[in-house]
Amino acid sequence: MKKTIVVQRNDPNADDASNERKLAELKELAHAADYVVVGVLVQSRYPDRKYQIGRGKVDELAELVEALDAEKVIFNNQLSTTQIYNISETCKCEVMDRFQLILEIFAARATTRRAKLQVELAKLHYELPKARSIVSLLKKEERPGFMGLGGYEDSYEQDIKKRIVRIRAELLHSCKGSESLRSFRHERGFSLVALAGYTNAGKSTLFQSLVKEGTIVEDMLFTTLSPTTRSLTINKRRMLLTDTVGFIEDLPYWMVDAFRSTLDEIFLADIILLVVDMSDPVDVIRQKLAVSHDIFWKRTEGAVIVTALNKTDLLPEEDLQEKLDVISYLAPHPVMISAISDKGTDELKQLLYENLPKWEHSRISIPMSEEGMSTVSWLYDEGIVHTIEYGDSILMEIEARDEIIQKVKPFVISS
Amino acid sequence: MFPIIAVDISGRHRINKEYYMVCAAVAVDVSASHIESISQIAIKPFLTTSAPDITDVVSIIETTVAGINYPGTIVVEHGDLYNQPEWLSKRMFSREFKYQESLSERLAIEFAHHVSLSSRNLLMKELSID
Known part of the structure; x- marks a missing residue:
């Protein structure tokens, strides 16, 4: 594990609690990327053009790097190429910002082709505005021609642009594939439920507890990068539960864009299961819920939101109720759970069942024939058969979605 | 609820050297x-000759909300108060105030926006101003 020092520059009039929260998140991100945080440096000032933090503070940072034998410095603020170059020259070690760190985590965790393409796209978007200065800094010694300033820079930028276009086209193609898969799943009678929420809220633990299956669960940010889907049956209704990538504060727009196809799993679901970490301070929960609402706004297609208030085992009952009272205006259909100890999961399943798209009840009478028997078999596949009686004809009480009921309408006795 | x-x-933009504004307040119960x-x-319609500053916006909102007979927290978009921090905006109002957060609050503001925009369109048509 590499030793690292985290640095944060706060705006002089910024909120203290929010600064602390951002720093804590950066530390967790560093942990998720396998770094050990050996030092923290914070400065309150307006950004410096050359170093982001003050010149004196950079010298202090260089001393700290040497004293603690740190191999990397991670800034919570976005750095320009020149700032990275200047700081690394002073500190004599590798320097990166929060976004490069997130990309590093994404790159390490990406397993599917789509996830890898998304990570590459995000990386290219990050590099594009810096392309010219990266090349001019790298090739300082060998510029083509007398006082030449072109050559390399232009071609590198063009290469990045071309690659972005190619990846976008490929991602669009793979998105179409998953959209048709979604409509196919709907047609097969599956309702779609997507887990959403902040990183480390316990989505994967809840996923595992609901489907009783082993996915990687760690106390780390971004353990789930590609969506995992498993089937789940509640009161005979089949649904597909999808575990998705977690939200994170201040995610730049180009990163959200790159991960859109992953987030689409959430937006196109019938039910969004929003997981909230109740062990966080109440202001943090409120802030995280507000960001989640911001992400859902105008993007979900009529999905019902169910809020799973997780990690309730870590708090006494009075604290939970107090927190719930404060956040209730941001928590649709709340249910207290503890995914790790299975507490409240039955109640959660019941709530999911109640909020599934409505299916219709119907009593039908099908003639006793070979064709009738195949209809019975088809109805068993597509819906729920509550009762069945074999006589001169087959009397059935069924529950199914509207399209199925329409197909057997000629046989309906009562609905 | x-x-x-x-x-x-x-209508916070200038037309014929004047600002023809319409403010809409909707009292709703939300989940x-x-x-x-x-x-x-x-x-309520408002006409000014200069661009509204933050105190004008507060006064416009307060005047319109005074016409509502139901209790409730005033919910406004960040941009309407020039992205001023919430703690500062709260002190400028005589009633409970907050910026939009939940989906329902955003929905309610969208509703108020349609009301104010269509009322202003009607007003501009009546005044024959393009």
Whole structure:
């Protein structure tokens, strides 16, 4: 594990609690990327053009790097190429910002082709505005021609642009594939439920507890990068539960864009299961819920939101109720759970069942024939058969979605 | 359910050297994700010769909300108060105030926006101003 020092520059009039929260998140991100945080440096000032933090503070940072034998410095603020170059020259070690760190985590965790393409796209978007200065800094010694300033820079930028276009086209193609898969799943009678929420809220633990299956669960940010889907049956209704990538504060727009196809799993679901970490301070929960609402706004297609208030085992009952009272205006259909100890999961399943798209009840009478028997078999596949009686004809009480009921309408006795 | 008063102002741009603004306040009861019921709507026109500053916006909102007979927290978009921090905006109002957060609050503001915009369009048509 590499030793690292985290640095944060706060705006002089910024909120203290929010600064602390951002720093804590950066530390967790560093942990998720396998770094050990050996030092923290914070400065309150307006950004410096050359170093982001003050010149004196950079010298202090260089001393700290040497004293603690740190191999990397991670800034919570976005750095320009020149700032990275200047700081690394002073500190004599590798320097990166929060976004490069997130990309590093994404790159390490990406397993599917789509996830890898998304990570590459995000990386290219990050590099594009810096392309010219990266090349001019790298090739300082060998510029083509007398006082030449072109050559390399232009071609590198063009290469990045071309690659972005190619990846976008490929991602669009793979998105179409998953959209048709979604409509196919709907047609097969599956309702779609997507887990959403902040990183480390316990989505994967809840996923595992609901489907009783082993996915990687760690106390780390971004353990789930590609969506995992498993089937789940509640009161005979089949649904597909999808575990998705977690939200994170201040995610730049180009990163959200790159991960859109992953987030689409959430937006196109019938039910969004929003997981909230109740062990966080109440202001943090409120802030995280507000960001989640911001992400859902105008993007979900009529999905019902169910809020799973997780990690309730870590708090006494009075604290939970107090927190719930404060956040209730941001928590649709709340249910207290503890995914790790299975507490409240039955109640959660019941709530999911109640909020599934409505299916219709119907009593039908099908003639006793070979064709009738195949209809019975088809109805068993597509819906729920509550009762069945074999006589001169087959009397059935069924529950199914509207399209199925329409197909057997000629046989309906009562609905 | 939570009683809120969502407010939106339309027309904060200059036409013929004047600012023809319409403010709409809608009193609604909301849950976390939906508008559950609508209690009252108040609409007021405002005409100024200079661009509205922050105190003008506060006064416009307060005047319009005074026409609502139901209790509720005033909910406004960040941009309407020039992205001023919430703690500062709260002190400028005589009633409970907050910026939009939940889906239902956003929905209520969208509703207020449609009311203010269509009322202003009607007003401009009546005044024969393009």
